[in-house]
Amino acid sequence: MKLGFREGVLHDETRPDWEGTGPRPVRWSLWYPAAEEAVETEIPGRSWFRRVAVARDAPIRPAAKPYPLVLLSHGTGGSAAGLEWLARRLVRQEFIALGVNHHGNTGGEPYRAEGFACLWERAPDLSLMLNRQKDWQDDLAGHFDTDSVFAAGFSAGAYTVMLLLGAVAQFSQFEQSRLKPGGPRGPMEFPDLADHIPSLLRTSTVFRQSWSRMSQSYRDDRIRGALVCAPGRSVRGFSEESLKAIRRPQLILVGDADNTAPVEECSSWLHARLHRSALKILPGGLGHYVFLPEGTALGLSFAEHLFTDPAGIERADVHEKIANLAGAFFHDIDISADA
Numbered sequence: 202m203k204l205g206f207r208e209g210v211l212h213d214e215t216r217p218d219w220e221g222t223g224p225r226p227v228r229w230s231l232w233y234p235a236a237e238e239a240v241e242t243e244i245p246g247r248s249w250f251r252r253v254a255v256a257r258d259a260p261i262r263p264a265a266k267p268y269p270l271v272l273l274s275h276g277t278g279g280s281a282a283g284l285e286w287l288a289r290r291l292v293r294q295e296f297i298a299l300g301v302n303h304h305g306n307t308g309g310e311p312y313r314a315e316g317f318a319c320l321w322e323r324a325p326d327l328s329l330m331l332n333r334q335k336d337w338q339d340d341l342a343g344h345f346d347t348d349s350v351f352a353a354g355f356s357a358g359a360y361t362v363m364l365l366l367g368a369v370a371q372f373s374q375f376e377q378s379r380l381k382p383g384g385p386r387g388p389m390e391f392p393d394l395a396d397h398i399p400s401l402l403r404t405s406t407v408f409r410q411s412w413s414r415m416s417q418s419y420r421d422d423r424i425r426g427a428l429v430c431a432p433g434r435s436v437r438g439f440s441e442e443s444l445k446a447i448r449r450p451q452l453i454l455v456g457d458a459d460n461t462a463p464v465e466e467c468s469s470w471l472h473a474r475l476h477r478s479a480l481k482i483l484p485g486g487l488g489h490y491v492f493l494p495e496g497t498a499l500g501l502s503f504a505e506h507l508f509t510d511p512a513g514i515e516r517a518d519v520h521e522k523i524a525n526l527a528g529a530f531f532h533d534i535d536i537s538a539d540a
Contacts, residue, residue: 202235205256
């Protein structure tokens, strides 16, 4: 099957960018089955990630029925490209995959403390893509099954998709009152994050407005179910009552040796508070970053820890297993059920 690819940017006029100089940008990447006559070419440029050839802006391959859509949310500091490995495997299973870069919290632009502290702003990015379908579908309109929309997220992306299902945040992980003596003051990508929050609350109107939206509901009933990959400690900030009220199904996947988001502290904690979740712990000494793409020589030279797995483990094989589990999970969801 030929792999089609498109990308672009929308602007959310209801929310400002972190500078407060314009609307919030939402850059998107779309993977889909391309027409048989499409020509695939290599993506130019250097990358930390192994990439496959794509048919850029190609016509979509006609199908007997519209394709279900999977929205993708990257991990903290990542990008939609970090879930390309899942997107293209879902395309092989007759899905369309749409990922976004979350402003201020993505490697696709300079990091912003605001984007790392206010993770709840990520969920409306995905809802925007559904609200503004006419602005990115173009000739693809009619090929999407708007009743079969799912979501998948890794790490902070797992937090994002849980918000879409109805989880409500009570607090931000790195606010001052939640810090433990000697504990981390931010994620690996922004280790002094906690030190920025007090000054931002004093000086940034945009940040204060976002902070006030922390405990809003971002539930989007168009999302029929979610793949929750290696949820991080940020999920402990969710209201337990909101988790118990979620009725859409979830599949939680996590490596058995995840030291960044330990199973008992994160995935098992979340699973125990949900009514329709399944938890699968992937064996073999798998860590947090097995959910990232395979690395290139460039990636290995700059961040070897992100791309190194236990001896005998082929990351591509793990990705195949994850994608097959995801495809089966999404296909089995009864979208006619009143959830």
